[in-house]
Amino acid sequence: MAPAPYAFVEHDAIRAQLDRADHLRDDPAALSALWPEAGVILLDHDGLALADEQRRLCAPRGTDLTGGPGGVGAAVFLGLDAQGRAWFCLDAELTAFQAPGRSDLRGAATHWPRFEAALFAQARAVQHWRQRHRHCGACGGxxxxxxxxWLARCTQCALEHYPRTDPAVIVAVSDGERLLLGRQSSWPARRYSTVAGFVEPGETLEQAVAREVLEETGVRVRHCQYLGSQPWPFPGSLMLGFIAHAHPDEVRTSDELEDARWFTREEVRAAQAREADPSLDDGEGLLVSPRLSIARWLIDRWAAGDAGGA
Structure with a gap:
């Protein structure tokens, strides 16, 4: 099964592929009954998923592991798939299960079927939260x-803690004719992407769009429109995608970006063509974001003229 583009993005389907079944999270008997036939994603300490020789997901059944969902080290319940099969994730070190390979999340997003990649993303985000929340931030218990x-309770003050998701805006900025893109120094040469940044306390999403674009590029946003979202578990963000209409200001760079500039539709479409056919790449010109990201989805929509009139 070939992966769909934008592996974590479900702009084309409101209905999720996984029922997270919150009502089962407090029902140990029901989870134990589901465990034997459940699929279990095993993650090592670095967040890599156990995989086969081709780096495809290697998820044993619960019955292949010792004990139940609590007895093998408090497996995290992810939800039920469309066939009613339960899915869990578990630290690989807590089992004796062996697999020949490992896959990181970016590789899975590119090569795995969308459902499996989304499960991995969910599992990795929860694992990261659990690894970094061992003690209460209020009393240290x-x-x-x-x-x-899905819930951490302090053994001293009983304060409850939940997995954290950090909202971030990501925005395709246009002056009507051109698209504003920037690049970080650590990226591959010639690669540019859309402007992004975290939402600050007390700030609306629209205010965050205008602030981030101004801070990073000096361009003034006139107004913006929300288009879609993408979980981005690197380690725990939610990317909120916008198209923004901006003044045709001269671009200046900031500490966060090595370079930023306006690109025409012809330049963006040429970059798309180079990716589709590498033989067209002569080592010059723009490279755009990989297809696993919402940044690329925003760029593609703008290049196709389908981005709120921008």
Whole structure:
């Protein structure tokens, strides 16, 4: 099964592929009954998923592992698929299960089927939160996990902690004729992408769009429109995608960007063509974001003239 583009993005389907089944998280008996036939994603300490020789997902059934969902080290319940099969994730070190390979999240997003990649993204985000939340931020007490891994309760003050998702805006900025793109120094040569940044406390999404674009490029946003979102578990963000209409200001760079500039539709479409046919790449011109990201989805929509009139 070939992966769909934008592996974590579900702009074309409101209905999720996984029922997270929150009502089961507090039902140990029901989870134990689901465990034997459940699929279990095993993650190592670095967040890599166990995989086969071709780096495809290697997810044993619960019955292939020792004990139940609590007895093998508090497996995290992810949800039920369309066939009613349960899915869990578990630290690989807590089992004796062996697999020949590993896959990172970016590789999975590119090569795995969308459902498996989305499960991996969910599992990795929860694992990252659990690894970094061992003690209560209020009193320092040790935390214990409940609700099938989705709630941490302090053993001293009883304060409850939940997985954190950080909202970030990502925006395709246009002056009507051109698209504003920037690049970081760590990126491959010639690669540019859309402007992005985290939402600050007390700020609306629209205010965050205008502030981030101005801070990073000096361009003034006139107004913006929300288009779609993408979970971005690197380690725990939610990317909120916008198209913004801006003044045709001269671009200046900031500490965050090595370079930023306006690109014409012809330049963006040429970059798309180079990706589709590498033989067209002569080592010159723009390279755009990989297809696993919402940044690329925004760029493609603008290049096609389908971005709120921008």
């Amino acid at each position: 040790a935390l214990q996990f409940h609700k099938a891994g």
